Amino acid sequence: MKFNLKRILILFISLFVIGSVAIETSVHTVSGDSLHLKDYTNEITNLNEPYKFIKTDYFKPITHLTFTNKPVTRYYQLTLKKVKMSPDGFERTVWSVNGQHPGPLIQANKGDRLVINVTNHFDDPATVHWHGMFQHGTNWYDGVPGQTQCPIPNDVSLVYNFSTTDQHGTYWYHSHFFAQYVDGLRGSLVIHDPDDPYLKQYDFEYLVMLSDWHHNTTGVLLPLQDAPGYSGFRPIPDSPLISGLGRYNCTAAPPGSKCNSDQPLPVYNVKKNKKYRFRIINSAADGVFVFSIDQHKLKVIESEGIYLKPTIIKKLPVAVGQRYSVIVDANQPVGNYFIRGTLDKRCTPNNNATINFNSAIDWDGLGILHYEGAKNSPNSKEFDDDFTPCRDLDKKHLKPIKPITKYDGHVTDFVNITITFGADKNQRLEALINNSSFVPQLNDPTINKITRDIAAKDLPKDQNSVILNHNGGIAEIYVKNDNNADHPFHMHGHVFAIMFVGEKGDVPDESKYNKKNPVVRDTVTIPGNGFLVIRFITDNPGVWAFHCHIEWHVEIGMVMGIIELQDTLKKETIPEDVVALCLEHDLQKRTTRKMLNAIVINEIRSDD
Numbered sequence: 001m002k003f004n005l006k007r008i009l010i011l012f013i014s015l016f017v018i019g020s021v022a023i024e025t026s027v028h029t030v031s032g033d034s035l036h037l038k039d040y041t042n043e044i045t046n047l048n049e050p051y052k053f054i055k056t057d058y059f060k061p062i063t064h065l066t067f068t069n070k071p072v073t074r075y076y077q078l079t080l081k082k083v084k085m086s087p088d089g090f091e092r093t094v095w096s097v098n099g100q101h102p103g104p105l106i107q108a109n110k111g112d113r114l115v116i117n118v119t120n121h122f123d124d125p126a127t128v129h130w131h132g133m134f135q136h137g138t139n140w141y142d143g144v145p146g147q148t149q150c151p152i153p154n155d156v157s158l159v160y161n162f163s164t165t166d167q168h169g170t171y172w173y174h175s176h177f178f179a180q181y182v183d184g185l186r187g188s189l190v191i192h193d194p195d196d197p198y199l200k201q202y203d204f205e206y207l208v209m210l211s212d213w214h215h216n217t218t219g220v221l222l223p224l225q226d227a228p229g230y231s232g233f234r235p236i237p238d239s240p241l242i243s244g245l246g247r248y249n250c251t252a253a254p255p256g257s258k259c260n261s262d263q264p265l266p267v268y269n270v271k272k273n274k275k276y277r278f279r280i281i282n283s284a285a286d287g288v289f290v291f292s293i294d295q296h297k298l299k300v301i302e303s304e305g306i307y308l309k310p311t312i313i314k315k316l317p318v319a320v321g322q323r324y325s326v327i328v329d330a331n332q333p334v335g336n337y338f339i340r341g342t343l344d345k346r347c348t349p350n351n352n353a354t355i356n357f358n359s360a361i362d363w364d365g366l367g368i369l370h371y372e373g374a375k376n377s378p379n380s381k382e383f384d385d386d387f388t389p390c391r392d393l394d395k396k397h398l399k400p401i402k403p404i405t406k407y408d409g410h411v412t413d414f415v416n417i418t419i420t421f422g423a424d425k426n427q428r429l430e431a432l433i434n435n436s437s438f439v440p441q442l443n444d445p446t447i448n449k450i451t452r453d454i455a456a457k458d459l460p461k462d463q464n465s466v467i468l469n470h471n472g473g474i475a476e477i478y479v480k481n482d483n484n485a486d487h488p489f490h491m492h493g494h495v496f497a498i499m500f501v502g503e504k505g506d507v508p509d510e511s512k513y514n515k516k517n518p519v520v521r522d523t524v525t526i527p528g529n530g531f532l533v534i535r536f537i538t539d540n541p542g543v544w545a546f547h548c549h550i551e552w553h554v555e556i557g558m559v560m561g562i563i564e565l566q567d568t569l570k571k572e573t574i575p576e577d578v579v580a581l582c583l584e585h586d587l588q589k590r591t592t593r594k595m596l597n598a599i600v601i602n603e604i605r606s607d608d
Contacts, residue, residue, distance in 0.1 A: 064205070078117070078119070095180055107192065110194070118157060124180070134165065136163070181285075182551055211240070212237035232353035289341055290340070306400055313386060342365060413468050475537075476499070477546075481530050489523065494537070495536070497520050497535045504527070538565065543564075543569075544564060545560070546559075
């Protein structure tokens with residue numbers, strides 16, 4: 001068999017057309033010469049160390065790592081492959097990690113180094129973003145195509161090598177290549193802390209990943225949303241999933257599909273009078289989840305790596321990208337109680353023009369808290385709401401356990417942005433930041449340009465770049481939401497302090513900012529027609545995305561690029577294996593339609 005490579009100009013009308021094209025190449029291996037060995041980036045300690053292929057049963061308690069006297073390097077293997085699965089009873093292709101969805105839990109202790117070999121067998125390009133990790137000194141491993149790396153081609157591996165530094169808490173990982181994570185490439189990441197003030201207040205620990213699920217792949221859904229004149233809202237899902245399991249009424253399934261309505265509910269086993277930490281992650285494409293356990297109140301102790309003063313709630317609203325830890329006391333009579341991962345319908349707009357507007361979805365995702373020895377079926381009653389729908393958990397529950405005062409100082413950079421929607425010349429929907437829709441340059445990411453000494457001010461307008469050059473300064477971002485939609489905005493490379501969140505008609509008033517002990521996190525909901533003011537410390541050289549985490553909004557351009565400390569960044573050397581990704585294929589010569597309908601040049605493999 002022999003291969004001829006032909007260059008063909010094609011219109012990319014379906015998300016994964018490029019991925020279905022095989023590229024003649026070999027899997028990269030890591031060598032010492034290809035590593036960036038600056039002081040802050042430790043060398044992989046043992047190139048012969050085997051990567052650990054991991055699987056996770058999300059319905060068993062987490063087995064903690066043993067704490068060590070000094071940080072260690074932990075090696076993991078993530079293999080990306082499409083498999084047939086039935087998360088809610090309906091069979092479809094899933095973009096799996098190590099053959100499962102969600103992907104397996106990655107664990108480390110505070111200060112450890114993670115060396116993760118990602119091998120892509122999707123037949124599509126891919127990347128992995130480590131959501132919430134700061135990537136100090138390793139911006140090129142942040143996993144954002146068009147900003148920090150080129151995508152990993154099919155049958156190619158990339159080693160992500162970064163330190164957890166002083167971070168701890170609940171995180172996750174997911175693809176940032178198109179809407180690929182919506183099809184399955186997502187998993188959990190936990191950094192344990194020997195100094196965790198709550199470590200001795202619970203006996204066991206569970207991890208819960210909440211997600212929405214679609215029976216059509218994003219390769220079908222995105223072109224529908226991108227159609228000229230589309231007047232609907234974001235696609236309506238078919239099921240909510242609790243750690244990859246849900247239930248669907250198969251009588252609504254299309255004829256000829258494989259579907260089983262008798263899916264078991266996910267079960268979390270507990271022992272009476274024991275206490276359990278639940279780490280909760282909203283890994284959805286869209287939508288606010290509400291987590292609760294009937295007759296069991298929740299003690300909130302952590303949000304996105306920040307320890308909180310403990311407070312008691314009945315229900316926990318979780319926006320896309322947000323994470324929490326709560327402690328549950330199994331102190332009720334022995335029995336079975338419903339766990340509720342409800343996708344809040346009140347926060348999901350719909351009309352007759354919306355994709356899948358007549359979905360047969362049951363918005364109430366259910367699981368079972370099963371006490372050891374219980375025999376009865378669940379017959380428990382749901383708590384009444386104790387929160388404001390479609391808004392983040394009230395700030396009174398989000399006070400850091402120790403005051404964080406570093407945001408109370410001289411502001412060195414002020415950034416004003418307005419987010420809204422518009423239409424291009426072909427009447428296709430686009431998201432706008434200061435009247436500009438982000439367009440990724442997939443074969444020449446921003447970090448490559450900066451390290452080639454291209455000034456950030458000379459980047460194309462559609463990169464939506466904000467330039468911050470004060471080392472150790474305080475940047476303040478003022479966001480005006482000029483549309484009706486709520487937007488959960490996430491910042492890469494940082495946490496930020498929330499100075500102000502306002503509803504429609506509320507005007508930011510600096511005299512009312514909480515500068516002495518603000519809420520600190522990395523994802524916050526901006527109300528429809530409302531305002532947001534945040535501050536963060538500019539101490540992390542890199543190209544950092546600031547974007548709405550509703551994936552359908554990302555795909556139409558609601559992304560900003562923060563170019564931080566470019567004079568430091570441009571002196572750095574990107575590892576050779578990361579640079580080589582851009583040479584593996586001509587993924588994109590130019591982009592004419594955001595991240596979806598791009599004119600691209602592909603390498604086509606054909607047989608003689």
